[in-house]
Amino acid sequence: MTLNPALLGWLLDADPALRWQVERDLAGAPATVWNASRARIAKEGFGAQLLALQDPDGQWAGGAFFPKDFDFQGPEAAEGAGQPWTATTWSLNTLRDWGLESEALAGTAELLAANSRWEYDNLPYWGGEVDCCINAYTLANGAWLGAEVSGIARWFLDHQLSDGGWNCEWVEGATRSSFHSTLNSLKGLLYYEKHGAGTEVHRATRRAGEEYLLQRRLLYTLSTGELVAPWATRFAYPFRWLYSALNAADYFRAAALHDDLAPDPRLAPAISVIRAARRPDGSWLQERRHPGRVWFEVDAPPGEPSKWITFYGSRVLDWWDAAMS
Structure with missing residues (x-):
């Protein structure tokens, strides 16, 4: 294209x-x-703005995953209110996804090791905790910033479910994987590998997780063949933790390029969904905005053309079409 x-x-x-x-x-x-x-x-721009909001202790908003002032019993914690996106992990995710060079955050890994603890059991930041999505972000951010996160990498080997994926609710007894949790886990493992830290065991674990999504063609339940949920075909940027066909297809593009493999044909239904959402002028719309506190907005409001989604959609279709031509 x-x-x-x-x-x-x-x-x-x-x-x-x-x-x-x-x-x-x-x-x-x-x-x-x-x-x-x-x-x-x-x-300049978004990156400089977010860097300027870093606390002297290395954190953002005074907390690891939630802001220091977050009231877990208050209205912001109510169902549907949307979690805040301002604390340390989300700010690091954003800067890493934007491509900020790690040198701009020199000393941050050490500051977080000294000053940041997870809201869950007050665990040390670079040790991770029990949520696989949080651990995936921390694995990637640690690899990026040079922190010691090999323990988190091992954690994913130990907590992969029998169907090949992961579920953040495993600690509550969940035994079946989640689309959201599996995609986020895969992203963390791939980033870890791309930074030269993964082993063949990590790669095999990642490939098994990819197979979980590929068996479901990125969109459907294995039991009924129906669309897993409406969120799978709704596109929003920033992606945050939420699954979508676009978010997943962009991951599979990155994984295929890293592994020097052709696109898996089972991606075709997701590619069709992405293509169908493209407007005649070649752009894609922002379809929703995830609720929750943010430092500042970085993309168009719902219903308007989104530069970020247009970039991701165009990149995925370019990759797919070039391989299939």
Whole structure:
């Protein structure tokens, strides 16, 4: 798929956190160009704004997964209110996903080791806790920042369920995997591998988790063949922890490129969903905004064209179509 010049120009007219990825993955710009744009993340725009909000102790909002002032019994914790997205783990996830070079956070790993504890049992930050999504984020963030997270990597080997995936509710007795939890776990394991820390055992574990989603063609239950839930076909950026066909397809693109493999044909239904959501002008709409406290908005409101979703959708279709042509 070749983007029309107007659409490409619209995507390039973006914050450095997005622009450098558009230059690299859609515009075919040389590395000198997109690396220069990437270097701007720490100095201007969204990246600089979020960096400036870091606390002196290395955290954001004074907490590991929740802000220090979060009231677990208050209205913000009520069902449907949406969790806050401002604390340390979410801020690190965001900066890492944007492509910030780890040097911009020099010393943060050590500060978090000294000062940050999980809300669950006051456990040390780089040791992880019992939630597989939280552990996946911490595994990736630790690999990025140079923290010692090999214990978390082993944790995923020990907590993979018999059907191949993971479920954050395992501690409550869940024995069947979750689309959300499995995708987040896979992302953490892949990032760990890409930073040279994974072993063949980790890769085999990741491949088994991928098979869980591929058997379900990224969208359907294995028992009935029906769509797993409406959220699977609704696209929103930032992705946060929520599963969608676009979020999953983007992961499988990254995994296939890392493993030097062709796209798995079982991705086809998800690719069709992504393609069907593209508008005639080549853009995709923001379909929802995940509720919850944020530092600042980084994309269009619901119902308007989204540069981020258009980037991800275009990149996935480019990869798929090139391999299938």
